[in-house]
Amino acid sequence: MNWLIPQAHAAEAGGSGMGSFGGIPLDFFIIGGFILVFYFIIWRPQSKRAKEHRELIAALSKGDEIVTNGGLMGKIVKVEEQYLLFEAADKVELKLQKGSVSAMLPKGTIKSI
Secondary structure, rough: OOOOOOOOOOOOOOOOOEEEEOOEHHHHHHHHHHHHHHHHHHHHHHHHHHHHHHHHHHHOOOOOEEEEEOOOOOEEEEOOOOEEEEEEEOOOEEEEEEEEEEEOOOOHHHHOO
């Protein structure tokens, strides 16, 4: 019946089984590495993009040509505190939240399209 149940063999006493580096367990270095990877690959680029978007929203003014998150292109007619009014076509004005602006276009881009 011994061939069905493998026998457990105890490890020899002596070491803790954990790796260490100068008395500090290796697990702390691995966790620190994960934190650095998270910071440099995820958090830092996202905060940089958010800062650029805040600056874009703050710089919006009448006459600027913009593209919205939905892909609409138009010219800003009026800027309010939270909203802006922009002209998507002749005599077609839409009211948007400022946060829905994804990019500002160079002057004259809409006419050239």
